Amino acid sequence: MFEHIERLREELEKAAAQSQDELEKFRMRFISRKSVIGDLFGEFKNVPNEQKKEFGAALNNLKNLAETKFQELVNDLKSREQSSDAASIDMFLPPVKQTGTIHPLNKVKNRIIQIFERQGFNVEEGPEIEDDFHNFTALNFPENHPAREMQDTYFISKDPDVLLRTHTSNVQIRLLEKQQPPVRAIMPGRVYRNEAISARAHCFFHQVEGLYVDRNVSFKDLKQTLYHFARELFGKDTKIRLRPSFFPFTEPSAEIDISCFICKGKGCKICKHTGWVEIGGSGMVDPNVLESVNVDPKEYSGFAFGMGIERIAMLKYQIDDIRLFSENDLRFLQQFKGT
Numbered sequence: 001m002f003e004h005i006e007r008l009r010e011e012l013e014k015a016a017a018q019s020q021d022e023l024e025k026f027r028m029r030f031i032s033r034k035s036v037i038g039d040l041f042g043e044f045k046n047v048p049n050e051q052k053k054e055f056g057a058a059l060n061n062l063k064n065l066a067e068t069k070f071q072e073l074v075n076d077l078k079s080r081e082q083s084s085d086a087a088s089i090d091m092f093l094p095p096v097k098q099t100g101t102i103h104p105l106n107k108v109k110n111r112i113i114q115i116f117e118r119q120g121f122n123v124e125e126g127p128e129i130e131d132d133f134h135n136f137t138a139l140n141f142p143e144n145h146p147a148r149e150m151q152d153t154y155f156i157s158k159d160p161d162v163l164l165r166t167h168t169s170n171v172q173i174r175l176l177e178k179q180q181p182p183v184r185a186i187m188p189g190r191v192y193r194n195e196a197i198s199a200r201a202h203c204f205f206h207q208v209e210g211l212y213v214d215r216n217v218s219f220k221d222l223k224q225t226l227y228h229f230a231r232e233l234f235g236k237d238t239k240i241r242l243r244p245s246f247f248p249f250t251e252p253s254a255e256i257d258i259s260c261f262i263c264k265g266k267g268c269k270i271c272k273h274t275g276w277v278e279i280g281g282s283g284m285v286d287p288n289v290l291e292s293v294n295v296d297p298k299e300y301s302g303f304a305f306g307m308g309i310e311r312i313a314m315l316k317y318q319i320d321d322i323r324l325f326s327e328n329d330l331r332f333l334q335q336f337k338g339t
């Protein structure tokens with residue numbers, strides 16, 4: 001009997017399993033109820049009483065050994081299978097054909113970021129769900145300004161202090177709150193307005209905000225920055241025109257026009273025969289805005305601008321319906337492959 005146990009112990013220690021089949025064989029022989037160890041437990045009653053204790057202990061040892069060994073074999077086999085999976089990855093296979101394309105809005109956004117990054121602008125982001133202070137008050141909107149009214153702004157709840165930002169200008173405030181000048185950043189993002197959806201307007205769209213605050217920033221810095229940007233994005237012959245306008249957060253304020261790059265200023269349908277197309281607003285940061293974020297307007301000045309990304313993409317690719325950007329129609333999206 002004891003010899004038999006000893007032989008089984010040796011056999012156990014040598015056992016190996018290269019496959020699930022061999023593992024199963026091991027289990028049948030040593031672990032299952034009908035295993036050799038199970039049989040030995042059956043013999044227990046035939047063992048003379050004075051040997052029962054010793055036999056029982058030896059048998060229990062054998063059983064534990066079998067269980068430990070089985071677990072080892074299971075783990076070994078598993079890790080061997082995994083590493084052979086890894087070895088079977090062919091690093092030289094050509095990539096699966098790319099089926100997706102970059103969305104035209106992302107294309108334009110990435111290009112805008114690239115142009116401004118090269119002029120030393122950082123990219124910043126801010127929340128789309130905003131409060132009144134960051135979307136309006138800190139930006140010098142008077143209490144009864146029409147832009148605050150229900151028809152323009154989406155309020156998230158009955159609380160008039162929780163709203164969907166109506167422009168990316170909120171990020172100017174967020175940024176100046178966390179960082180004292182010099183600040184030079186562009187801030188792309190999605191904005192929301194309660195507008196009837198048509199070919200020209202949507203209830204959500206995208207803007208890119210720009211802000212540069214430092215000592216001695218002047219209007220000519222603004223103009224030069226925008227001029228450089230327009231030439232990079234629309235071509236070397238592009239001219240810009242800053243048309244006097246009004247925004248609560250800038251003084252003076254200006255609308256940004258670029259010369260129509262379709263007809264080269266001669267007049268066409270796109271520019272409504274004026275030779276110019278509008279791409280956004282801009283101006284010198286109003287001293288009240290700087291004060292609202294504890295920046296001293298006597299020491300610092302700045303310029304800001306905001307442009308519509310859809311608007312720029314529509315001009316650049318001559319798209320005549322803003323709804324196309326959010327309809328996920330592959331016939332539309334796939335036209336922007338590789339452009």
Ligand code: DAH
Pocket residue numbers: 166167168169209210247249250280281282283284303304305306307
């Ligand atoms: N926030 C303005 C809008 O949504 C755009 C704008 C105009 C942003 C002038 C600016 C700016 O930073 O200086 O219509």
